[in-house]
Amino acid sequence: GAGVSQSPSNKVTEKGKDVELRCDPISGHTALYWYRQSLGQGLEFLIYFQGNSAPDKSGLPSDRFSAERTGGSVSTLTIQRTQQEDSAVYLCASSLRGRYEQYFGPGTRLTVT
């Protein structure tokens, strides 16, 4: 079946602009996660959605970052007033309810100039 999809695959934006990154999880997966990975670094957890529960936003680095998940499926990560330090690969993952293993999408490479 189809895996996790993310769009766009690459995004170049100017400092100060807002960007939206999209994630479409595997069909039937109730949990959705966003991570950030800077060049040569590990995965940085950003936010976690599980079904209709309130999201775990404990990893969001500032109030410029927000995410929503509509209809329990597609999620959008929004970064307002982008800064150069926001340049990274943004990865989305999903998992089945009651399962911990996460399946990752291909990521969106964000470059802020």
Add this chain to the structure above:
Amino acid sequence: QKEVEQNSGPLSVPEGAIASLNCTYSDRGSQSFFWYRQYSGKSPELIMFIYSNGDKEDGRFTAQLNKASQYVSLLIRDSQPSDSATYLCAPEGLTGGGNKLTFGTGTQLKVEL
């Protein structure tokens, strides 16, 4: 103390040798442990999981778990150049808003001809 600790490497092994990748974790409540492989420029891919103390074998891969020592390892037998990647250890644990995986920063493995 970091929640998940891995030697960043690089770990260099000759082709055909056994590669041993180690991970320690701090949450004594963790019950499930996952290993991901991440090729350069790609997203993480699940390769193994283990729940019980002892060894679990899958092809050339063996995961080993010792909950008393809070230690999990991944052995790769007959290492191939295609195994060259970063390997991420991810125990499940209660963090933030619920049980989910916490990823280590990974060990870079280089298999040399």
